[in-house]
Amino acid sequence: MSTSFQQHKAGDLHFLKRLNRSAILELVRRTPGLTRADIATQAQLTKATVGTGVQSLLNQGWLSEGELQKSSGGRPGRALHLNDRHYVMLGAEVGVHGLRLVACSLSGEVLASHHEHLVPTTPEVTAGLLAERLHSLHSAPSVSDRHCLGVGVALPGPIDPRKPVLRLAPNLGWRDIRFLELLRPHFPKLEGTWLMDNEAKSAAFGEFYFRTGQVPDSLVYVSAGTGIGSGMVEGNHLPLLSRGLQGLAGEIGHTILQPGGLYCHCGNRGCAETLVSGWSIRAALGIAEDEELVESLLPRLQEENVQLTLRRAGEALGTLLLNLHHTQNPSELVLGGSLVQLGAPLLDPALAYFKANQNRLLGTTQQVPLRVIEDSTFIAARGAAAQVLASVIHGPSDLI
Amino acid sequence: MSTSFQQHKAGDLHFLKRLNRSAILELVRRTPGLTRADIATQAQLTKATVGTGVQSLLNQGWLSEGELQKSSGGRPGRALHLNDRHYVMLGAEVGVHGLRLVACSLSGEVLASHHEHLVPTTPEVTAGLLAERLHSLHSAPSVSDRHCLGVGVALPGPIDPRKPVLRLAPNLGWRDIRFLELLRPHFPKLEGTWLMDNEAKSAAFGEFYFRTGQVPDSLVYVSAGTGIGSGMVEGNHLPLLSRGLQGLAGEIGHTILQPGGLYCHCGNRGCAETLVSGWSIRAALGIAEDEELVESLLPRLQEENVQLTLRRAGEALGTLLLNLHHTQNPSELVLGGSLVQLGAPLLDPALAYFKANQNRLLGTTQQVPLRVIEDSTFIAARGAAAQVLASVIHGPSDLI
DNA sequence: CAAGTAAGTAAATAGCTTGAACTTACACGC
DNA sequence: GCGTGTAAGTTCAAGCTATTTACTTACTTG
Structure with a gap:
């Protein structure tokens, strides 16, 4: 059960028709307002094929027609959008x-x-x-x-x-x-x-697929909550989500950041989660399981030991981001999860470390876009x- | 310039024909000795389509016909192989x-x-x-x-x-x-x-693509030489090799294994390469640039400081492998590069650490296949x- | 040796994209 | 206001590909 679609090795005419319909739909999804002519150019199909394809997608409630584009000398094209009501x-x-x-x-x-x-x-x-x-x-x-x-x-x-x-x-x-x-x-x-x-x-x-306009080539989402996990999506036309042999791809909370460090609940020593995770912060500050972590910490952010704990966790998070940068090098990093709500005391050291060190190797100034999602509830x-x-x-x- | 082929969003009949030819060729490449009937089953094509496709691949020197298969009641199929001479x-x-x-x-x-x-x-x-x-x-x-x-x-x-x-x-x-x-x-x-x-x-x-028979879903190659790098391939029918935004995917030598550790030539501290790499071993043992590292070390493997240096490097290598396991979780790990020739003093601690710790999280006994390439010259x-x-x-x- | 079974081939058919001609719709210049 | 130019979108016959169906080939089994 996954999002690695059968790479349909081969196919018949019906398959080709479906492929072209998918391609048209994906183009309009990624670039709302495209005209039939634009689609023909971008998908390398003829106007005729695009015309029939669009018509069938309109009939089935996938697309809807919008306003006329401004003319550039000839007949203006009609904008196409996702039919967002069906x-x-x-x-x-x-x-x-x-x-x-x-x-x-x-x-x-x-x-x-x-x-x-x-x-x-x-x-x-x-x-x-x-x-x-x-x-x-x-x-x-x-x-x-x-x-x-x-x-x-x-x-x-x-x-x-x-x-x-x-x-x-x-x-x-x-x-x-x-x-x-x-x-x-x-x-x-x-x-x-x-x-x-x-x-x-x-x-x-979701962060990758619902994006419109300039779509990155790849994206890694880091989820920082009770545990730490990540996911990587790649490939524009047919987005691929790697799971790995045992589904362990993205279990970055269990990469080793401190050989010989503290014991993790998984039994290894020095896992990233022993340094940054909901449970390790609880352990460090003595917060019980039945208390809401974020709610109980927000009023205490000025306390010195809270600041220290979060700064250390933030540094570990920054290291984790840097390691992802040098392992998967995604075109965009997105940081979410409940720990984000702890704000600057945790995030500032993480982002500062990542920004300061991501370009050491190549010596460039290009910064990898890193987006922090304040409210990642849904x-x-x-x-x-x-x-x-x-x-x-x-x-x-x-x-x- | 790469191996991420245009995911041909859409196409015409000629495209479909080519797609089917590719699929047939890939099937025979991966499973030598397949008959036309086998291909029809596996590629979900009809016998007729496979027949014409195979014929054109035979004419162009991609395939060659082999011996007759054993009959299972009816006419025996003819085995197809890559034409390895054209x-x-x-x-x-x-x-x-x-x-x-x-x-x-x-x-x-x-x-x-x-x-x-x-x-x-x-x-x-x-x-x-x-x-x-x-x-x-x-x-x-x-x-x-x-x-x-x-x-x-x-x-x-x-x-x-x-x-x-x-x-x-x-x-x-x-x-x-x-x-x-x-x-x-x-x-x-x-x-x-x-x-x-x-x-x-x-x-x-190469390790992934030339494989025949049981092909893994994904493969990571770790190259341990003067520096440490890795590459990951994924996706059976259309193998995908990730490069990342700046080509930094697989620069695992610059993931941080020891925050605050030694300075790396990249300017960061605690990179994996400061612990395991040709240059860090040279630095630790005082071996000059103009000496061949492996040749000069092989006679000295009994020396205590050599053993200690290689054991520590090996442990770092093991950590690196474990981190890849928990980040990309490939179906197969392959270890190559000149450092492999140093043998047991380096590899034993690496493999032992990886084997002992790879299953802690899931609690299974399934071992990820790890292959060591003794001679990775070519x-x-x-x-x-x-x-x-x-x-x-x-x-x-x-x-x- | 005849019947049975499965692989592979041949010819007619169906279905998709194409190409070229055509229609539509706006802009621009006079 | 009108004619011309340009580009978007549509129509329909034509071309190409895979399929369907029937047939041939070739070996096994009783």
Whole structure:
């Protein structure tokens, strides 16, 4: 269960037709307002092919026609946009501290959302509750009249790359859970794509896929919360999300930053998470599990030991970012997760370290764009919805 | 200049035809001995399409027919193989200590090779010498009667992902070199693909692309020599080699393993290369630049300080491997480079650390295959040749 | 030796993109 | 206000590719 679409080795005429439809849709998605003529130029197709392709996408509710462009001497072209009123994707995140749900339009706009706190419990109970909330969201006023493309679920742990199994979620206490199998029976009628993925990977995918205009070649999302994870997306036309052999790609919280350092819950020594993570900050400052970490720390940011702890964690985070820079060198880095809300005491040392050291090797002045997401509440859920959309556009669906 | 082929967003009938030819060729390449019927099943094409496709590939010298398969009740199928006698690719590596060249058949067999030592000099002189050697290789008895698909060059530094520029080769003292532009004028007649890439990436690509039978989903090659670099390849049908925004993907020698540690030549502190690399071992043991590192160390392996130095370097190497495991989690790790020749004193601690700690997080017993290449003299050059082949098969060539 | 089975080939058919001609729609100059 | 120029978008016959169906080939089994 993933977003690595069958690289369709070969195909027939129907396959070619679908490929061209996908290409047209992707072009308009990435560059809203394109005319048929623009598409023909960019996709290397003839006007005729684009014309019929666009017509069928209009009929099926994927695209809508907009205003006329300004003429540049001849007949003005008609702008094309995503039809943002016909389809909807549902996305959800099962986090350590609660459930987050969104209903998304094709362009990534959040039509409706829901967030509730939840103490970690069994997969079955969680699935039941999530199903209930999904049903509510699906019947919300702005959602219920749309065709639903599917449901994506983001989970806090590594996913098997070959089958939809959550291998481990240390902070939920789950292991080898086929979460979709618990969820689907609650939706006997809802057709469409069902998928699940790691939360950092879903978030990375969403941040990449819903981008319009200048799209980066690759993007890494770093999720800093109870644990630290990352996801990398790459490849413009057919975005690829690496999972790795065991789904461990992006488990950067368990890269070693301090050989011989403190013991991590995984059993290794000196993991990044022993230096920067929700749990290590709790441990350093003696904050109990049942207290909200961010809420209890925000009033205490002036305390000296809090400042010191966060500065050290921030330096480790900066090192982690630099190591990603020298391992995957993404075109854009995005930093999210609940720890971001701790603000400057944590982030300033991290960003300062990264900015000061990223160009040492090449000696250039080009800075890798690094974006900090202040409120990442719904980022992973929205990313899971993006994965649903991508699986429909690039996958074997006959909706296109 | 790279191996990220235009993801041909869309296409016409001719494009589809070419796609199917490529798919057939790739299938036979990966699984020699396949029959037309097998191909039809695996590529989801009809017998008729496969028949005409195979015929055209036979005519063009890509495939050859082999023996009849054993019948399973009906007419036996005829085995298909790569025609390993018609084409040739040239690959070269410009290393810190010399030039390595190979001529490769389609299956990756080295038909002829050449290795010579060379003290670092200017790009122009190097290109002139390499051109001379390439000419010799091209006119070697087993090579000259074949059609040459092109030339690939592997270089010891990061390559710009958008244009064929070697941005930096610290150990050669080069910066921003358009090496192909120095090389091509020496070959007024030789048509075909010309490309250059980082040596670890070329090596990774070759190890992945020439594999037959069970092909891993992804592969990381770690090149341990004067510096430390890596390359990752992913995606079975259309192998993708990530370079990153600035070509820094795989510069794992400059990931920080020891915050606040020794200064690296890049200006940062605690880079992996300060702990494990040709130059850091030289520095630790006082071996001069003009001595061959491996040759001078092999007789001294019993010395206590040598053992200690190599053990510490080995532990750092093990950490590096573990960090790759938790960042990219490749299906297979391959370790090459000149330092491998130092053998057990360096490798044992590295492999032991990696094996002991790779499964802590998931708690499984599945071991990631880790292959050590004893003699990696021609690995990168052969990989560059593989990239030439891939660019012909997947690129816009009309040879297929 | 006949029947059965599966691989591979040949010819007619269906479906997609193309190319060229055509229509539409605006801008510009007089 | 009108004619000309330019470019967007549409229409339809033509060309090309994969498929479908029927057929031939070639070996195994009873």
